[in-house]
Amino acid sequence: MGKPHLPLWRWMTVLLVAALLLTGCAGNGSPKETGAAGEAGKGGDGLFKIRVQSQTGFNEFWVAEELGYLKEEGIQLEYVGLLGASQAVAAILSGDNDLFMNHPDTIVRAILSGAKLKITTPGILDSQEFPHMVYFTKEGSGIRSPHDLAGKKVGVSSVKSCPDLVFTEWLRQNHLPKDAVEFVVMPDKQQEQALKQGLIDVATLHPPWIKRAQKNGGVTMLTNSFEVVKSPAGGSSVRGFSEKFIQEHPDIVIKFNRAMAKARKWINQNRKEAEAIVAQRLGIKPEDCSSFYFDENDWVKEEYVQAWLDMMIRNGELEEGKIQAKDLYTNEYNPYYVEAKKQGAL
Structure with missing residues (x-):
């Protein structure tokens, strides 16, 4: 039996998001991965499959796979093909993708267009030594x-x-x-x-x-x-899911956060090894591969999200007061944040 048809209003939202958003941060390489993906959920191997756009630049997902961090949590990423930011978000709304990886400005545009998305996970940051761009x-x-x-x-x-x-x-x-x-x-x-x-x-x-x-x-x-x-904040790139996915699979979001935190810190501490992993996937020489600086904070920091809203406002791309940073993210499915909150450390 095929996937149920989406109601007209949902398809209109998908098309509007796709029209308003264009391709996001990507390296545009030739990754050694293919993208025939099925439904999210457990496969025959017992691993929960999270669908995500195929990767074309430096990313923490390949490192987390190589080191077994995702498998430890019972998760396997399934790559759905090359998608720009708008396509990836639209695919989440249509139920064909689960995980987004974008800068906060893309998520702002999507949410203001009707998309029910939440940032759940830190990604990259900026530094002079390892610049975002x-x-x-x-x-x-x-x-x-x-x-x-x-x-x-x-x-x-x-x-x-x-x-x-x-x-x-x-x-x-x-x-x-x-x-x-x-x-x-x-x-x-x-x-x-x-x-x-x-x-x-x-x-x-x-x-x-x-x-x-x-x-x-x-x-x-x-x-x-x-x-x-x-x-x-100039490099702040975040990861997240639809509100529907979070509500249906809160345990998976928690486990994903744990695996990604390990991967981000490992990359910063083992940069040459991480570049070799990514270079192999991209089919380029390790000495030709540069890398991002990854966010070592265990949970999403509001000030990094706010910086992108402020930049949009200053440049006439967002009306002040139209949306708040707190509307974009949640840390309630982050095990480190939950524990810190329990211990009274927040």
Whole structure:
């Protein structure tokens, strides 16, 4: 028997979310994974299958799989294919995906469009040493500051997401309008070559592609996300589920949080080994693979979510008071938060 038809209002919500959101942070590589996924739930092996979009950049999921952290909790990730942020969220609403991984601004847009989602799990943060994004120019281009960018083309993996929002924030800080530049959408993986060919004037790269561009040479860093936002929040990428999934599988959310906390901390403490794991999955050399700095907080911190709302408000992408940071996340299914609360440590 097939899956029951969604009511018309639900399909309208799915389509509206997909129309408003574009692809999110992704490395745009060629992952060695396939995506024929079934229903969420226990398989014949006794593991609970969580469906998630296939990964194209540096991520903690592959590390958690390799180290057995997910299996210890009775969880197996099932990859549903390459999805942009909008597609991944729409797939959650239609029941074809379970887990999202986005920046808070994407979740804001989805919730305001009617999606019932909750952030449950920390992901990455930003740092000067391991930046979330680096904006590169071609060596010798003469572009040294935002005031050299009038009419220039900026490569971004998406719009209405982290690459253009952070860049727009940098323009605003320097008293320049968003339309001072033209955003050109293309995968991170293609931007280094496009920059050197003169198809774009600025390339916006995430891990793992930052290190490769620096190693190849011929590029100059214009700025990075940490320098713009001046806070670890500049890289805040979070994970979560639909409210329906959380209500139906609260124990799985708790176990997922436990596995991910282990993986995030292990990556920061064993960076070379983590880069080797991801490089193998992407089919690139470990020495060409850069990595994110992962959030070592055991639960979601409101100030990191709030920073993205503030950035959206400052840049005219969100009306002040329209939504609160506390509306976006829950820590009630995080075992570390629950224990700290029980001990009176909060």
